[in-house]
Amino acid sequence: MSKRFSTLDTTRLIFDHPKILFRLIERMDRNETRYIRESDLVAEVMEYTRNLGKADRDRLRLAMNTDNLFRTGLVIDIIKAEGERRLVFQDALINLMRACNASLYQELTDARLRGHLVTLRDVRDRLETSSFSEADLDYTELRDDLNERVSQLIGMLRQNVLRMQTISARLADMSGDASRAPDKYLEFRQNLFEQIVTLYNRHIKPILVFLNPDTRLPDGTNLFETLEAMVRLLESHGDLSLADQLFRSSLSLNALYKPIQSVAQEVEHFLRKTRRGMVQYNAMENFYDKLRELKGETETLSLRRKWLEGGEFARGTGFLVGLRAQQRPKHYAFGGSASYYQLLFSELELRLADLQRKDEVPVLQEVEGSGRYARVDVQRINQLYQWLETLQLRPTQDLVRELHGRLEGFMPGYRFPDLLAALNWLINTPPEGMQVITTNRFRTLEQEPESGQFVYRKRLLENRTPQTQAEAQHV
Known part of the structure; x- marks a missing residue:
């Protein structure tokens, strides 16, 4: 009898070695598919386990075997098409892996956002004909469905806000060739412009329109109008608890508009950068990533690593050495005392008197x-x-x-x-x-x-x- 792993053991091994699925999910997103090819999985596992010890190598290869993944339920379907086997993983596992790596968050498209809005409109329509009685199972199921859909929408948008806030790193990757190939800068800028315009039109702009309370849609109410209609229905029928919860959810959704708007402004500002500005931008982003790595080392379970060890970083960069010897910049601000304003007005009077005597x-x-x-x-x-x-x-x-x-x-x-x-x-x-x-x-x-x-x-x-x-x- 061959060795088998339970679902818990297999999941634990996957999260002990997350880079395997990270790379496969990234490839899946790049190909815009909903499955992972079995050949890619085997190749990734073999490459990753090459430098591991024999015991760890055998254990991981057995756990990531297709038969074991399918038996434990982590792979829910195996599709045979075009002479290859395609593995469909559990959405819960894929979403959890995305939550562990902000760079794997999927940008929302206009189609996905409109799908959520249509679903909420359907819930509103069913709520209008509901009995609003706790004894009615249809109403309680509708309440649970409403809570689940709103929570999923908020969670998905928050993930995308975090994903969008890391767009600086993506812009640095896109503009990396600017400092290495100055002779091809014009061609590079055109390609960069096309990529960023696609990113803006396909992902950033739809979220801005979706979260804008002033948006007017030709096919019906927008997100906040739909939520407000449901809040009024619940309040008029005495379900104040759910109405208050839904109102707080609408406030949370409204608060997500400003971060996305800031990202849109950053993208527009980046498009106006010159080649020299891009080189400076990449340099700052490079050092910022190094500091993030040092900070990440303090976020482990070890309680000894509480402080960021940046001595080698400071010596290697050079621009931080001697920073303490520099004086802090002095800020200029208006005082709050009466004597300050008396001196200020007295100085203005003297200067005005000098100007009046200009001819003398x-x-x-x-x-x-x-x-x-x-x-x-x-x-x-x-x-x-x-x-x-x-x-x-x-x-x-x-x-x-x-x-x-x-x-x-x-x-x-x-x-x-x-x-x-x-x-x-x-x-x-x-x-x-x-x-x-x-x-x-x-x-x-x-x-x-x-x-x-x-x-x-x-x-x-x-x-x-x-x-x-x-x-x-x-x-």
Whole structure:
């Protein structure tokens, strides 16, 4: 008597070695068939078990034998056609294998979606003539049928959302040739365009139309109108529990529209990419896949692997080394305090006052050097001092930067020595009621590339206190 495996043992072996069925399902989807050829199964098993030990090899080959799969019920039918044997596996097993691998999810087509919608419309029509009595077996069976169909629809759409959210990897695979064959880029782009357009029109767009509550169909109500009609029927006949459950299901379906819409926008954006953009896209996707592999190693049953071991990844890529030494980017945001808005409005008032005095701003004469044009320098400084006497200033924590901002780009002929002259004039003759305080803190002022940087002591411009004013008068 030959060794036999039970359904449980066979299923356990299949999931211990899932790559066999993964590859067969992928081939089945690529050929757009609902069966797996026996020759493909045998070849895949022989290839996979080649490097296994003798005991594991014999056990797996026996479990994946066609007779054992048919006897255990995992293969429900064997079709003989065109000189070959075709195996039809249990839908439950195939769907469970798809659930274990997001790349095997089947994209929904318009025909499949319309089939689900027609089924829900049929349930609605039967519900209109139902007795709504718990004692009626037909009604209880109809309720179970409704719950099952809605749950299947939600589960199927969620799987497709997960499948669509991994479309970045598929787009990277499609565009991989762009970086390897730049001379064939135009031909490649045309082929890529055809593939993505097919993906969009056959799978993404039908789901968008199906999940859009504003869709108008010529043959009847859309999905949400059908569900709302059933909710109203159940509420009017007192079945509030099922009505509430169906209403929550419609909300779940409505929430799936936005992720699919984001995928559609990503596809449209990808079609506008140049060859350089595709190369950059592929590079990012490549490193992202490596990080996902490292993350997948932490999702095993071992409790010791809790942290992502990315040291080798960081050293191998290079662009992460030294990242901690970089300062975080500083965000710019409006403050929430009253003093912040007072400073903001005060700055706006000063800038507006400067613009109103635009005609009074002196045009300083250009100076080629220092020491050779003394008379021009004196005239230039006198013009600057006369303008500073009428300049409105407010208390500030950095007088040098404040002056630079008021002079640069506003006064024609402004140059860096003018800032030093203006600062010296304000230190000696500060505005009435104010004083300049020099601190020991240093700041850096960025100049033009050819001028370098200016390191200066931070100076404060503050209002004089009554005590300070009294001391000044006494002196």
